[in-house]
Amino acid sequence: MGSAVERTDEHVREYLIYRGFTSTLKHLDSDMKADKEKGFRVDKIIDQLQLFIHTFDLNGLKDYWGYLDRRLFCRLEDIYRPTVSKLRTSLFRYYVVYTVQLKNLEKTQEFFQRQAQELQGKPEWRDWFILPFMPAPEQNPLFSPYFSRQWSDTFLVSLHNFLSVLFQCMHILFFDSEVQRTTCLQEENDQLRHMVCLKGSMGGIPGSIIRKLNQARLFFQMPEKRGESGDPEPHLEGGTTSSDLIDPPPPSQTQVSGEGQRGTGVLGVEQPFIKLSQEEYGEHHSSIMHCRVDCSGRRVASLDVDGVIKVWSFNPIMQTKATIMSKSPLLSLEWATKPDRLLLLGSGVGTVRLYDTDAKKNLYEMAIDETHQRILSLACSPSGTSFVCSAAAHAGPGRSGSVTETVPRLPNPLSVSGQLLLWDTKTVKQQLQFSLEPGPVAINCTAFNHNGNLLVTGAADGVIRLFDMQRYDCAMSWRAHDGEVYSVEFSYDENTVFSIGEDGKFIQWNIHRCGVKQSENSLPQDATGPFVLSGYSGYKQVQVPRGRLFAFDSEGQHVLTCSNNGGLIYRLNSTSDSGLEKVLPLGGHKAPVVTVDWCSAMDCGTCLTASMDGKIKLSTLLAQKS
Numbered sequence: 001m002g003s004a005v006e007r008t009d010e011h012v013r014e015y016l017i018y019r020g021f022t023s024t025l026k027h028l029d030s031d032m033k034a035d036k037e038k039g040f041r042v043d044k045i046i047d048q049l050q051l052f053i054h055t056f057d058l059n060g061l062k063d064y065w066g067y068l069d070r071r072l073f074c075r076l077e078d079i080y081r082p083t084v085s086k087l088r089t090s091l092f093r094y095y096v097v098y099t100v101q102l103k104n105l106e107k108t109q110e111f112f113q114r115q116a117q118e119l120q121g122k123p124e125w126r127d128w129f130i131l132p133f134m135p136a137p138e139q140n141p142l143f144s145p146y147f148s149r150q151w152s153d154t155f156l157v158s159l160h161n162f163l164s165v166l167f168q169c170m171h172i173l174f175f176d177s178e179v180q181r182t183t184c185l186q187e188e189n190d191q192l193r194h195m196v197c198l199k200g201s202m203g204g205i206p207g208s209i210i211r212k213l214n215q216a217r218l219f220f221q222m223p224e225k226r227g228e229s230g231d232p233e234p235h236l237e238g239g240t241t242s243s244d245l246i247d248p249p250p251p252s253q254t255q256v257s258g259e260g261q262r263g264t265g266v267l268g269v270e271q272p273f274i275k276l277s278q279e280e281y282g283e284h285h286s287s288i289m290h291c292r293v294d295c296s297g298r299r300v301a302s303l304d305v306d307g308v309i310k311v312w313s314f315n316p317i318m319q320t321k322a323t324i325m326s327k328s329p330l331l332s333l334e335w336a337t338k339p340d341r342l343l344l345l346g347s348g349v350g351t352v353r354l355y356d357t358d359a360k361k362n363l364y365e366m367a368i369d370e371t372h373q374r375i376l377s378l379a380c381s382p383s384g385t386s387f388v389c390s391a392a393a394h395a396g397p398g399r400s401g402s403v404t405e406t407v408p409r410l411p412n413p414l415s416v417s418g419q420l421l422l423w424d425t426k427t428v429k430q431q432l433q434f435s436l437e438p439g440p441v442a443i444n445c446t447a448f449n450h451n452g453n454l455l456v457t458g459a460a461d462g463v464i465r466l467f468d469m470q471r472y473d474c475a476m477s478w479r480a481h482d483g484e485v486y487s488v489e490f491s492y493d494e495n496t497v498f499s500i501g502e503d504g505k506f507i508q509w510n511i512h513r514c515g516v517k518q519s520e521n522s523l524p525q526d527a528t529g530p531f532v533l534s535g536y537s538g539y540k541q542v543q544v545p546r547g548r549l550f551a552f553d554s555e556g557q558h559v560l561t562c563s564n565n566g567g568l569i570y571r572l573n574s575t576s577d578s579g580l581e582k583v584l585p586l587g588g589h590k591a592p593v594v595t596v597d598w599c600s601a602m603d604c605g606t607c608l609t610a611s612m613d614g615k616i617k618l619s620t621l622l623a624q625k626s
Helices: 002-019 022-033 042-054 058-071 078-101 105-119 123-133 149-169 176-199 207-220 242-246 251-257
Strands: 273-281 288-293 300-304 308-313 319-325 330-335 342-347 351-356 361-367 374-380 386-392 418-424 429-433 443-448 454-459 463-468 473-479 485-490 496-501 505-510 516-522 531-534 540-543 550-552 558-561 568-571 581-585 593-599 606-611 616-623
Touching: 002 022, 042 058, 042 078, 042 149, 058 078, 058 105, 078 105, 078 123, 078 149, 105 123, 149 319, 273 581, 288 330, 288 593, 288 606, 300 330, 308 342, 330 374, 342 374, 351 374, 374 443, 386 443, 418 443, 443 485, 454 485, 454 496, 463 485, 463 496, 485 550, 550 593, 558 593
Parallel strands: none
Antiparallel strands: 273 616, 288 300, 300 308, 308 319, 330 342, 342 351, 351 361, 374 386, 386 418, 418 429, 443 454, 454 463, 463 473, 485 496, 496 505, 505 516, 531 540, 550 558, 558 568, 568 581, 593 606, 606 616
16 A cells, blocks of 8 residues: 555656646645655554654644544444554553653653543553552563563554554555556566566567567656656666667667667676666665575565564565564574475574464574574575574674674684584474584584585684585585685585685685685675764764675676675676676665675576665666677
């Protein structure tokens, strides 16, 4: 509902601008700013309610809830009235508890004085009138549950879910036909993109398919430039306009008018991709730690530093499927391979949870290790039901070990002990503990090869270890980086592994010859971390790498890395002196990108770039064959 309202608002604004109705446009903008329904955006409504609570505005809180009741809740059937009543009771209890927690006794007493007449006859409030006179209500068995973080989180999630379902079921603005049309166009667009990818090059694509592709694309992308006639003239990456594609030139010229004037692109190299579109997922309110696509390419799981996990889809439309809030800090996540609806969540208190994203519930929680409580990395075997879990002890003084830090990390991380364990999700038992030579060390990153026979790890001591998963022992290890290893992945042919380390190096290693480099490249700090976000009045946030720092395309010829304003795509195995060639900056971010992923489930790849301001950009690419 929220996205449909926003889309319609944009259409109305564009129409008013086109007709020159500036006065009407001003009135529309004014009314939109004062919109109490917040464009049917649930997160905005929750934020407004919390704002009233945090500013102790009882009148505003009552009036706003009353407005929602008159405008929305009264339309519901009678069977839902008890639910609305319980949510209202919880909302005002949330307000009262907040006044007590902030030790604002005046506001606590004011609430009961002003609400006495309304609440005295209600049994659920009978015991609450003693609250202002209790010295420590948070210790009283009657009230202590309401002072817990778990209760407040559960209430906010319940309210969020109730409003979400309400907006999905109501037909206030009759957007059903519009949403169905959008869905059909998006599905047709995806099919056409797939056909384009199979053709391999722009010269081999029939004009009818090109026209349909662009008609579908133009429906979803707002124009940024207008031609002389006033019609939209959108521009693609590299300078290609829609007219270039709708009316393709003769075959002899198609190779030039395709992606970014092939051979003479902005970066001076042959560009292998067209960026068809870029969308934003903005449901997080703090810096992202992890952002991963599942094996099928249907779901994304993203985790922020506040411990909020969002499970969402982007095909055919971007939509949040589940929100997971944890009372304990979370440090890692990974999709299970069989079945791929399951999500593993590693905490900072020594546990791993298995979450069912379809049923939206925790299946069970595994207690990994009491002495090594930080679950730094998780990797699921492509075959079977086992997963590898890296657990580390808490850092010593001067090194918080958290994701966001304001002090530099100690130069010697070897003092932090760690373990590498193999667990089974069916038996919910530990299968074995790997031997880490020369001693227990924190493993930062882990990755399996395609069949799960090999496991590569990168550790805080700068060593890469390659494990034989048939014999469960370390086949080889070598010192790879000066400082910690942040991210490791197998190459496309699995004859080599790539790694990024604290020393800023991006290195390719031959796994058949221990410690032999295939190539080495220096990357800027904004690609390797630690990542820095500066603000006003000396504000500075430093985030150590936790998620994936690089990802490959479906053929392993290109790599996506982080940067200060978006993802950067390089060509691998280049003949240039640097060994890497920049071929496409994805851009779109206003804060440093801290983790990336590349979904290649379809031939038209989708790049995910997640940043410190909580924004995730989803860039859809069209592969160009040479």
